[in-house]
Amino acid sequence: MARDPGLPPRRLPRELSDRMLCGLFVLPTLGVLLVMVAYPFLSLLYYSTLSFSLLRPGQAPRAMGFGNYTMLLTDPALWERFVFTGKFVVLTVTVQMLLGILIAYFLQRDFRGRDIVFTLFMLPMMLCPIVVGFLWRYMFNSEWGIINVMMAAAGLGKLDWLGIADNALVAVVIADAWMWTPFVILLATAAFRGIPVNIREAARIDGASPAFVFFRVTLPLSAPILAIALLLRLIDAFKQYDLFFAMTGGGPGNETMTVSFELGKIAFRYFYTGLASALAVLMLVIIVGLAMVFVRRLTLAAEER
Amino acid sequence: MRSRPRSAFLLPAVVLTVYMVYSLGPVLWIALSSIKGRQDLFTLPPRLIFTPDFAGYQAVFGVGAARDSAAAIGLSQALVNSIVVSVAGTLLATVLGTLAGYAASRFRFPGRDDFMFFALSTRMIPPTAVLVFYHVMYSRVGLSDTVGGLVLVTTFINLGLATWIMKGFFDGVPVEVEAIARINGYSRFWAFRRLVLPMVRGGIAATAGFCFIFAWNEYSFASILATTKANTLPVRLSSAMGATGIEWTQIFAAGMVLIVPVVVFFYLIRRHLLMGMTFGVLGKGGT
Known part of the structure; x- marks a missing residue:
């Protein structure tokens, strides 16, 4: 590459080496993360081998070895929680990714009032999560909730949304996708706009169909951001707590109880601190394991390009 | 056309x-x-x-008949705390995440992939799992119920997200940008500040927006770590839920009031939010 006469000559004689710059850029973040994770995680591992409760600090903790883990792993109810959580995560993340990418795609075209529409679409994500839960619970009420009223008016009949497990799952997915599709729209739009216009123009001039341009140019070029959006949504959906707390309270029975909800119950209602720590470790192992597989594939895909 | x-x-x-x-x-x-x-x-x-x-609004603002409402926010200390914690937490997470994201995108430092994975895994930890330990840790070092302690935890919960999103955006900027600048005698830091950062300002705005949303609405950590002096609006408002059954109007009014700062924040960053990246420097794009 030749020297570009458009840029004025350098002014600064002093220069940071790449290594120093890299260290200066990474270390603060690494420091904060280590302080906030290392200590709690090590304590978590230690506590998970004990039988004790935070409520009774005077009582000496009893060493359990892997007792907490065997108790959890042999409990069939816990597996139901994991299965239910998995169903919820897959459903809600699929809906919000597809919907988010679709809406972002259609929002690329310039039309009057687009920026206002875009801004309005961000509103659900800005609401306080716990308020969102109560709002949907209010709207899903089987008697006077607006959703059933509209369904009845449309001749579809009323549904017991929150009283039947499968319906409740759909209801929470509708609420969660409502709240978090904007997250995907925002990241996808930013990613789409990051693609230089001339690449798409070139493809169009070559006679490629819009579908071809989308699947062969737009999607692959915005893949890094979309993959990150997917990963973050998966993680957050796995942790989802507020919506279940406000909408179903885990019911009917325990049928809409997620792992995260169960953990909260063991830790802060029953105060079985040891058992809760073991469940937290299990949860982390599962989600970290899944994320590792995902991230490895992501890194491989990125290196292939 | x-x-x-x-x-x-x-x-x-x-x-x-x-x-x-x-x-x-x-x-x-x-x-x-x-x-x-x-x-x-x-x-x-x-x-x-x-x-x-x-x-509902009267209760939220603590005026009229609801002067002594437990959920009243008005111009209380909780409002000040919330603003300080969200703004400082967002600023810190965005700045640190942008720097770390740039380093992860451009430098092959040892353990880079592990660092990125570690950054992400911090977001996987359910709040309930670490709260017990933060509680103990904070009371030991005197951070319990302090605004500083909440700023730290708010920065932490968003840092992984900020680092990852910013790395994604930096990955979209061709490395030739810095290469050309350096051939012309500029330092890498100059290229980062004057060329690369402006190209990803849409990404920075989006990151800051997300961080602010998560910080402003954060409830789990604040409800345990900042119970009185340093409590934030969501914590304060939660007292409207439960004590005497569900106070629907108060909850909805609180939701409407709490969304205002987030909308204002998005309004302020709107020009940058959807700024397309321009590759005019190079006359070509992509990696």
Whole structure:
């Protein structure tokens, strides 16, 4: 590459080496993360081998070895929680990714009032999560909730949304996708706009169909951001707590109880601190394991390009 | 501009309209419900025309009959705490995440992939799992119930997200940008500040937006770590839920009030939010 006469000559004689710059850029973040994770995680591992409760600090903790883990792993109810959580995560993340990418795609075209529409679409994500839960619970009420009223008016009949497990799952997915599709729209739009216009123009001039341009140019070029959006949504959906707390309270029975909800119950209602720590470790192992597989594939895909 | 068949406009219009109903219907509903009186909340069919009743807002602001409402925020300390914690937490997470994201995108330092994975894994930890330990840790070092302690935890919960999103955006900027700058005698830091950062300002704005949303609405950590002096609005408002049954109007009014700062924040960053990246420097794009 030749020297570009458009840029004025350098002014600064002093220069940071790449290594120093890299260290200066990474270390603060690494420091904060280590302080906030290392200590709690090590304590978590230690506590998970004990039988004790935070409520009774005077009582000496009893060493359990892997007792907490065997108790959890042999409990069939816990597996139901994991299965239910998995169903919820897959459903809600699929809906919000597809919907988010679709809406972002259609929002690329310039039309009057687009920026206002875009801004309005961000509103659900800005609401306080716990308020969102109560709002949907209010709207899903089987008697006077607006959703059933509209369904009845449309001749579809009323549904017991929150009283039947499968319906409740759909209801929470509708609420969660409502709240978090904007997250995907925002990241996808930013990613789409990051693609230089001339690449798409070139493809169009070559006679490629819009579908071809989308699947062969737009999607692959915005893949890094979309993959990150997917990963973050998966993680957050796995942790989802507020919506279940406000909408179903885990019911009917325990049928809409997620792992995260169960953990909260063991830790802060029953105060079985040891058992809760073991469940937290299990949860982390599962989600970290899944994320590792995902991230490895992501890194491989990125290196292939 | 080539003319296109009518259907090319019809489909997007239909999809966007349907999504608008799904997206904005509930927003409209919470706005209406927040000014409904108790008797109007549970009528069948739900009323669209009714006499507005601002009891929920009165309770939220602690005025009139609801002067002593437990959930009142008004111009209380909780409001100040919330603003300080969210703004400082967002600023720190965005700045640190941008720097770390740039380093992870451009430098092959030892353990880079592990660092990125570690950054992400911090977001996987359910708040309930680490709260117990933060509680102990904070009381040992004197951070319990302090605004500083909350700023730290708010920065932490967003740092992984910020680092990852910013790395994604930096990955989209061709490395030739810095290469050309250096051939012309500029330092890498100069290229980073003057060339690369402006290209990703849409990404920075989006990151800051997300961080602010998560920081402003954060409840789990604040409810345990900042119970009195340093409590934030969501914690304060939560007292409207549960004590005497569900106070629907108060909850909806609180939701409407709490969303205002987030909307203002997005309004302030709107120009940068959807700024397309320009690759004019190079006359080409992509990696």
